[in-house]
Amino acid sequence: DAGVTQSPTHLIKTRGQQVTLRCSPKSGHDTVSWYQQALGQGPQFIFQYYEEEERQRGNFPDRFSGHQFPNYSSELNVNALLLGDSALYLCASSPGLNTEAFFGQGTRLTVV
């Protein structure tokens, strides 16, 4: 079992650009959540996808959007990048609500 896999591992983008991050959940998991982790902070919830729909959203602007595919994999899109979007973006998968969530290794996004 490969666990949760994310790509790419590192990314550098210019302010104003758009970025797409990808996540494959752990085998058997149908729920995918995305988190943003700033340096020295705990992860902050962006949104969760289940059955290809956004089930819950955290306090993030509409520039952050996502998608879930029929095979449960997911993408996180961020438009009009700001310097403050520089962070580690984490994907977590789980087999349902209130169950153990397993994280990928993250994508380190740097906006310059």
Added chain:
Amino acid sequence: GESVGLHLPTLSVQEGDNSIINCAYSNSASDYFIWYKQESGKGPQFIIDIRSNMDKRQGQRVTVLLNKTVKHLSLQIAATQPGDSAVYFCAEANQAGTALIFGKGTTLSVSS
């Protein structure tokens, strides 16, 4: 509002000692909690979870204690090893069970 915090930002112990990492949560209605370990440059690693109908749960070398009266959670690590050095986060599931709310983390340093 919902929030999770940790009592100490850093904890230094000697190899072989027992470590106790504490966490306070604010939402008395929370019923699911997870402890994560995060090493530098990696995603959070699931350690152990506990539901509100339990006071204690044991894993391999780890024990989680939940005190609902004072809304306190702790992680005990027995015979701490240098490989246990990392940042530890407690996370609380929101009421819908769709998102995890993280505190800022405790950095555990183990010296041999």
